[in-house]
Amino acid sequence: MAALAAATGGALGAPAAAEGGTPPGRVEFPTHCLPPQEAGLPPADGPTTARISVADPAPRVGDTVTVTYQVAATPAVNPIGGELPAGVLTPTGRVRLAGAQSGEVTVVGAEQGDAVPAGAPLPAVTMTGTFTVTAPGVTTLAPGGYTLHTAHLMDLDTVCTPAAPAGGPPADPDEPAAPATPVSQRLTATPLPEANLRRVFLGTAYGRPGARVEATAAGFPPGAAVTLAGRAGAAETADRVAATADGAGVVRAALPVTDRTTTSVVAYEGPAWSAGRGSGPAAYTVVAPAPPPPGTRKVTATVEAGDLAMTQTGEDIALGPVPYGEGGAATGRIGTVTIKDARGGPAGWSLIGRVSDFTGPGGVRIPAGALSWTPSCTAAAGSPSPCAPGSAGAVGADGAVLAATPDAPLVGGTFTVDAEVALQVPPYTPPGAYTALLTLTLS
Structure with a gap:
């Protein structure tokens, strides 16, 4: 923020x-x-x-x-x-x-x-x-x-x-x-897309065939019917268990993993996984119990899934001044936001920004809808996912998409996000500093 x-x-x-x-x-x-x-x-x-x-x-x-x-x-x-x-x-x-x-x-x-x-x-x-x-x-x-x-x-x-x-x-x-x-005029309003906050966590990242994996899924509607399922890349395996979310939207269940092709676990509502109603994958490795032949040693390497995280350069954002009486656009940049997606699996991500009203001297306000931005997003070399900037336009109190990556069989990478911002200040707005809070949510 x-x-x-x-x-x-x-x-x-x-x-x-x-x-x-x-x-x-x-x-x-x-x-x-x-x-x-x-x-x-x-x-x-x-x-x-x-x-x-x-x-x-x-x-x-x-x-x-x-x-x-x-x-x-x-x-x-x-x-x-x-x-x-x-x-x-x-x-x-x-x-x-x-x-x-x-x-x-x-x-x-x-x-x-x-x-x-x-x-x-x-x-x-x-x-x-x-x-x-x-x-x-x-x-x-x-x-x-x-x-x-x-x-x-x-x-x-x-x-x-x-x-x-x-x-x-x-x-x-x-x-x-x-x-x-x-x-004299018409406007057409569209609903705001909702961020997907569904996640799944495993008690262990590997086990023998048939082992029961303790899984916890969060971010679901209270009382929702949730399926926890194994995946091999983008395809589901035969491993699955059904559960119901509690009053806090949390699901706890033991998933038997018997399919040796299972490489991750997801949780979702409805008949099949979707980006809007399912979690990203949590990595899991099935370790075969067969003993190695005489004179050989088995070498196993595990690639562990990481997190989806962001960091931001700098702190407060100072916009340029606007002359009293003339009004116009106070411009600036939000500062570089770096996103690292090390989860693996098929789920992309979205970065949404929300801004409060601008408050100035004596409680005078400039509405949040007066702030607009033009986002930009660049994927680092070697990143599996492309990065798409959000549409240029108003940010508003309920937010707008700053950047996103699509779902794909394998996603991830490092991404640099920024945006030019402009606050439209009405003429004869009382002189002084006007301050708002910009909140970025990654999901």
Whole structure:
């Protein structure tokens, strides 16, 4: 686990493709705007032109997604009798989620807006917010109501809510179910792959034919039906025993090994071993009891399986600074991670990284989904396994694959893993150091 630190700054992600608007994602819906009582103005009814975009239209479950709600045109007007100065308009609003995930996202904006003459419509505004993806599948995003707060001479709120289409019932802001608004954006979430933590350990690494080997398997679901089986390379032998995992997911059983071709033992759920539901192999050698011929001596050498382990160069990760007010990417590298796979057998490995939110001065946070990386992985000369880097993209709180090797009849080797990282820091993030924890899990 390593700490990451970055200075302030950042940029909004590019909007995803939309549904038929120009520009993409732009929609229009009828709106009923109530001016503040102090203004003495009648309600304003008319179309709102809006657009919703997301920083990542293809997140994984658990990712934090940044949503931007832009109001390009509104029927709301300047609520004071004179000119409204620039930079005194603060918007807040809601974005509606439906489909795989439902609910609302609160979005807010900083003080903004050009000067507005008396009686003229209020200017375009931009609001942002975040939400956590909780379900895989397609989620639609549609604009909801918004409030335009002006802070000049006095604090005034103009509240705008979606209205029923022409000819329909009037919108009532007190009703829990507001009129539907057009979908402006979609995102498709994918489930996060789970790490396989199943392992098997043997009480001894060799024995005579027919010996009972004490085996312990761990990392299985409590109560799972587990098979312990002998293997000769990638093929199973006749040696096997069934057992049930206890409440801690641990299996203990004695496996009779009678097949002289058995060279390792695996444990798995289901009818056959698979990379997702089975353990890697634990080496075992069957030692034949036949006496050597007169005048000869038998020489036996045992290749013992080792471990899957990693080491990392350096400790904390310092990202480059970002100018206050401009935002942008704070970049750096995670530092070299060396993985040594000396287990033998058919099971590959995967290295997954997870990152927490970045916390800065006064508890200000930058979401974990703002950190992305571009992984790299190199296998040392002579390594039986090739090494594949993970996909470039967001890391997030629930993680992403940094590197992996595939299953094969014989795997192993030494591998060098690294990644370029970039933290997208929003504009006008308060100055200071922002720190998060990056956790790497090898399985």
